[in-house]
Amino acid sequence: MSVRILNALTDSSELPMSIASELKKKANELAAQRVSNFDPHIDGAFQCPRCWIEDGRRLRIVTVPSKALGELNTYHCFACNYEITG
Ligand SMILES: [Zn+2]
Numbered sequence: 001m002s003v004r005i006l007n008a009l010t011d012s013s014e015l016p017m018s019i020a021s022e023l024k025k026k027a028n029e030l031a032a033q034r035v036s037n038f039d040p041h042i043d044g045a046f047q048c049p050r051c052w053i054e055d056g057r058r059l060r061i062v063t064v065p066s067k068a069l070g071e072l073n074t075y076h077c078f079a080c081n082y083e084i085t086g
Helices: 003-010 017-036 049-055
Strands: 045-047 060-064 074-076 083-085
Touching: 003 017, 003 049, 017 049, 045 049, 045 060
Parallel strands: none
Antiparallel strands: 060 074, 074 083
């Protein structure tokens, strides 16, 4: 089940308020459960937190080395374009 899709559905103004509220609650519960189960590593590589939390997919993020001395590396997920520097 996708947190991203549940949240998109709750943003739809065509749903009755009670159903939208229940979907939002389910999305929040699912996201919290995935955050608590998040393992940042996959076989020695880093796992994308967005793909895991929002879609339950275990995908690697790729290290993009810095271009200049003293700059931090960037980590990029090619599935969702999540990017973090560190
Ligand atoms: Zn991702």
